[in-house]
Amino acid sequence: MIRTHEVSNQVPAREGLDEFAVNAPLVEAVAKWGTDASSARLGAAGRLVGSAAFQRDAEHANTRPPVLHSHDRWGRRIDEVEYDDSYHRIIGAAVAAGAHTSAWAEPAPGANVDRAAAFMLFAQIEPGHACPVSMTHAAVPTLRLGAQGLVDDWMPRLLSREYEPALGTSASPKRSALLGMAMTEKQGGSDVRANTTVAEVTGDDDRWGRRVSITGHKWFCSAPMSDAFLVLAQTPAGLSCVFVPRVLPDGTRNEFRIQRLKDKLGNRSNASSEIELDGTTGWIVGEEGRGVATIVQMVTHTRLDCVLGSAAGMRQAVAEAAWHVRHRAAFGSLLVDQPAMRAVVADLALESEAATWTAMRLARAYDDEDASEQAFRRLATAVAKYWVCKRGPQHAYEALECLGGNGYTEAWPLARRYREQPLLAIWEGSGNVIALDLLRVLGREPEAYEAFFAVVGAAEGRHAAFDAALAEAKALVRELARSLADDPSGATAALRARELAERLGLVLQASLMLEHAPGEASAVFCDSRLGGRGFSQYGALPAGADLGAILARA
Template sequence: MLTTSEATSTSPAPHHTHDVHNQAAPRTNVDEYTTNAVLREAVERHGAGWAHSELAEVGKLVGSASFQRDAELANTATPRLLSFDRWGHRLDEVEYHPAYHRVMGSAVSHGAHTGAWENPGPGANVARAATFMLFSQVEPGHACPVSMSHAAVPSLRLQPEVSETWLPRLLSRDYTAELDTPGKSGAVFGMAMTEKQGGSDVRANTTVAVPAGRGGPGADYLLTGHKWFCSAPMSDAFLVLAQATGSAGEGLSCFLLPRVLPDGTRNVFRIQRLKDKLGNKSNASCEVELDGTVGVMIGTPGRGVRTIIEMVARTRLDCVLGSTAGMRQSVAEALWHTRHRSAFGRVLAEQPAMTSVLTDLAVESEAATVTAVRLARAHDDADDAERGFRRLATAVAKYWICKRGPHHAYEALECLGGNGFTEDFPLARRYREQPLMAIWEGSGNVIALDVLRAMVREPESTEAFVSEVELARGHHPLLDEHLDRLHRQLADLTTEDTSRAQARARTVVESMALALQAGLLTRFSPNAVSAAFVASRLGPDRGHEYGTLPPDTEMSAILERH
């Protein structure tokens, strides 16, 4: 037994063990727009300089500590399915953390959803794209219903009596989460296309739509079937595909499916379960069964794919914007960490190997940004050349930029070391998010084959794309060689049989994407950036990983822009 003096000398004696130093301070309360020189320049270049003030306001909002905290909460306190109430009545509701609704409300209030439709004009789509990117940079999950709401507008306009009811609500900047709110002025849209047996092959859909009356465009139908992926199930309405029957017309058709019917009752919308996804945690995705569910036909019977084609094009553009926003977040976080941490006697960002990696990540981010905003600009112009360009370039960019996103996020995450691998830092969330952009609205093969289809069916789109990339000829010999090679590849495709052309689709689309990005950089970015991109992506000594830039790259000048 210890004596009193012995017990005193061996009792716990808490004391200060160490000081916390050599850790980066939180990257909060920054203006994500004003500090993003590449995005700011692109917005000015493509006719939306008038939006600088509001974009700076958005930049401060999404860079604030409170918004970043809401982004974290929305992804950690994830959506919860409420199938029934306490008495056994079906609810079919998804409960979100209030932080998610605060994020959604902010995005809608700044027009990230339908601002370009609300106030059309020069630069409208560019300003909306920049707004969407700023919000997506910090919290990407909410961008799904925001994007679908934006993309639904052209499909709704095909049915005037339907758009008269729904468009004012879609264009509203009011956000109310509850479905049953009387006199609800705003609305957000979702979409539910894919089914178990079909996936991307929506023509294999088995959901049946029976006319409730006369049938035909603008008429009510009763839908019975299922949807395997339904994103944002608490949206006010959805565009869905179903096989129409009846004398008014048959075949795969498009329908608007409201969650709440005009008489105030809930439409049949049986949420079977929520998907447990790799990423995109703040946004609920579900499986849903339809059983006599009311839907209004949009467009011509049997022409459902044609009705939603513009919606698909718009959401594909937003996949590019979302991946690009993720690259910006990755570069910003990696630079912040490495500029505020030392190892082996030097600041990390100033050590040559790390400098090369950071510069390469920045170059990739800049290439994605100039491409994304150029595509948004193409949606502000109505002439045939721009329509042709955006038809092909959107698919090309969607394939390439979204494919580059996951590895870019991983490399940036590695710059943070062990911190990057923890969920306390945003790059772990970003790494899990980036693959979604490559899958949503067409995975790699679907997009590559769509490029081939466009070149065959709409040769004017190939001409418009080639005209755009040829604008950069003469700026760099390696780019000129690549353009010559691309011309040969495109010519070969026209003479090959279908199977061989499809097998080479990814190779050709990659060449097209690199030509587009290199061309835009040589035309619009400083020579240091374009030279680094061309040499490392098109040159004979190009590497396969980030951080393999030529030794003469002007790294300091590039990083200063980011």
């Protein structure tokens, strides 16, 4: 053997682990808020996603991306997307584990926490498939507003744990289904009220409700091989929510033309498309003319999943970084024993832990129908969507850098993760959309702020920097409330909307860390991020911090 072919000081593959068991904050959050039966199921999911085979499928699903087939070989229009078998194995496993709709199928205290944890475990290793999984979960409360026949025929399919990749036929109808959405258009984007897609009422109402014929073009339609979609379209009564199946009740294909697949920065395993609807059949869901109000529950739940997905991505990033520094030596010692590197990875671990506690506390709020919890989640979901998702890309980059040149290559998963994280800050409302939503809540639902500060205030008195940050956040809210009263247009307050989102995000995370994380971790989190002592890069932690205790949880 040639001496230069010998390999030493390379990090072993991070595989064969129970990704649930080794994630201390997630285990503790599930124990606190999940169901009694959660640990066994999540342990099985953790071992599956930690296996070498699952990680290989995650890589293949992203390096063998979906392919659009607009026509078959005889020239017939089919509008189908072909995925690699690895993608089908991944999404099939996630559905079997209940990462999509288990909280609706088996409602119980803690069910949303269990489902959130399962979703995070699968999204940690392969995030692209999580898009249709999330939309199917989020569609349930909106679909329930449809006609009873529509609910009776479709709800059992959404709650099924079977996965059938092909579209159904009259000869072989499906027992399960995934459901997506198509809202934005090229001329409006987030401004869905500018939509020009038209739904003409046909007058042929049936057991699925009021039937319409739709004409229009949707700029983003994710996971176009889903079995049905919730679409926004204009009717004589105004913008309405419409249920659009790929296959009609008689087994024939609905008119659903996939124009092209988007060439995206990340999220490569999942197909995102532009679609054209031309005489496409649909059914009105909810009150006609109130499409945004009808679909808002779906949007809220997908925003929650953006937080879960970002937290899952942070967990993958810090886990890979911590694994690397524990096995790689340089300049005479392991990287983990070198002070500068210890500080960086410990700081990444703090960010990941805070995101995990935030995500799981939000999921717990979706288990509770108490009025104050509903008000809390109305505001906290938007706050976390803004702050946690925006922290994701920088966190992924810093973790990638811990691996040096290896991290920058596609042979390791962090380059893929770095490309993925921006999506979750953009999807379902980019930064300005979310920040301005916080101002709308302040003007219309001040009780949501009261509920938010009631939850956050439970940590008051535990850390001086937190107490000061909480007081400053409350003062800003009062100031912006006065501004909105003086200028109902919100133009003045909008200039500080992002400041509001950031302050609320930090006090939310700090309060949860103080209440639930170990004392050393929570103290260092507050010391390094509050009271004007925060730095723009990871790794600048207070002198004397017990980094070993923090790293032990990574």
